[in-house]
Amino acid sequence: MRIELVRRPQTSALFSILSPFLALVLTLIAGAILFAILGKNPLTALYYYFIDPLREVWSLHELAVKAAPLILIAVGLSVCYLSNNWNIGAEGQFIIGAITGSILPVMFPTFQNFLVLPLMMLMGIAGGAAYGAIPAWLKVRFNTNEILTSLMLVYVAQLFLDWLIRGPWRNPKGFNFPETVTFHDWAVLPAISYESGRAHWGFIFALVAAVVVWFMLSRTLKGFEVKVLGQSPRAGRFAGFSRGRMVFFAFLVSGGLAGLAGIAEVSGAIGQLRPSFTTGYGFTAIIVAFLGRLNPLGIVASGLILALTYLGGEAAQISLGVSDKVVRAFQGMILFFVLACDTLIHYRVRLVRPAPKEPAPAAAAEASHGNA
């Protein structure tokens, strides 16, 4: 038995819509098998993962809290990946955005008025974009592989954060805990609705970013440029589009959005900088981007789904005693299945029996005789 791909004359519209759902179903099945191996009842486990977190208003708020950074980062990454720029260092840009955004409340705590919050957000965007510009500049100027440089910069950013909050930025009254002062009231991103839960304005930012980038990609010349340069750099060059400028554009957009996600997370969900405020959102967002088929509106949906796996992981950890690492394994599986199912968009998959060896023609002739 052999698998053979037959290229479709044109991409299948059906499977472009169906493939993410197919991937999710396959993930659920694989997840059920995984839980069975771990000795848990698969149905109970899946219930705790995917249904339980949706039953109460407060946990829907938590869903929005977790989805906000994922959507913001993934929307930016979609611009990168569509234009064939492999930024996988969003985690680093997320951290640097959180740091530059925190400069005002940490270093100038007496500066307190309505200007603080907008300035923080802008500084977060600027910081993330500047950090994203490094691999872009290296790629354009020195032809350096952006996958490796952007990833290396994640480790550098993590160490920089660690140094900052154990050294100069540590809260002097914090009993030596590695964390900054808690932000004053003007520096805290407000909740959308205080009465019902914790969801903050970061989620609104995420929705706005998704719509804006969707509009840019599907309705403007810039969006066309992104796709042309991504699919065929040669055609892009003939059209007069600049590859170098596109590299910067993609990295600045994705870095800026990752930076905004970083400062929104710190200011909205946590209220201070801590070493543990990053839970790998920058890497999970890669999965979000692909599950959303690199379409910003699809990314909103996939961001909510991946956020659900985080919440479900917490719920399952408490009620079933399974490791929180199951979540990571789950997320990795989703990406695998998404990529595999995407094959169906471009190819028809056929199972071919191995052709019988020498006596094949005779056997075939006999078989047809038999039928006649």
Next chain:
Amino acid sequence: MGMLEAILLTIATAATPLLIAAMGELVVERSGVLNLGVEGMMVMGAVTGFVVAYSTGSPWLGMIAAVLMGAAFSLLFGFLTLTLVTNQVATGLALTLLGLGLSGMMGRSFVGLPGVKMSAIYIPGLSDLPLVGKLVFGQDPIFYISIALVIGVSYFLFRTRAGLTLRSVGDSHKSAHALGIKVIAIRYAAVTFGGACAGLAGAYLSLVYVPQWVENMTAGRGWIALALVVFASWRPWRVLAGAYLFGAVTIGQLHAQALGLGIPSQLLSALPYLATILVLVLISRNRRLTMMNTPASLGQPFVPDR
């Protein structure tokens, strides 16, 4: 044992996992496939090696299990990218993310347990020689495997017909296919070899380097190995040089931390990563040279026509 000898020995231990993983990836990339999942395969090797060695008490069984796990895990990547022709960059990333998750899950109840260390070999007389004794005749077995790998891969790629075939597949899969070479089968073999090497490199970390299981203990070494392949312009002996250079940087910064020169330890810890970026910049800036060395079909999807 003199100070110099001690430093050289630790450099070798820091360089060996990078060298093994990079040698595997070099063969994979020479066949035209870019597997960014090295980190994931390595961490799976590390956890498997530790768990098996801990449960059986034999580091050798641990090592073999790690190699098999690395190879099996890479087949997942192979199936997707070679049979289903998915995007190699994205699939490699998926392999890394899945590996980091699965390894954390598998190793959860083994965190902090005392591991089984693979002991260094000892040849009476030779191992006691001054200066070179320990360095040449008294290392752990995986060190010798790593050197054998460099010699073996170098010989295979440039002195055998099979090696030539593999390189031709990496440089032009269309021509190779037209000549009747089984492109996909060769790539499967290369990817599996790369996975086995990454698994072995992971086992080195959890059986020799620090005989312990710590989550994410690869700490980006898989990615540095990928960078080393570019740095070495896809040549085995240059990978050896690069790996020892990185080993030296890693050990150098550890010694600097121990001396306490007043430099923040985090800055020193960041040095290997910064060095990776610097080295990539230096090697990539000459576009013509890079173009010449890079396997021409690297990362390109291939669907055989019939």
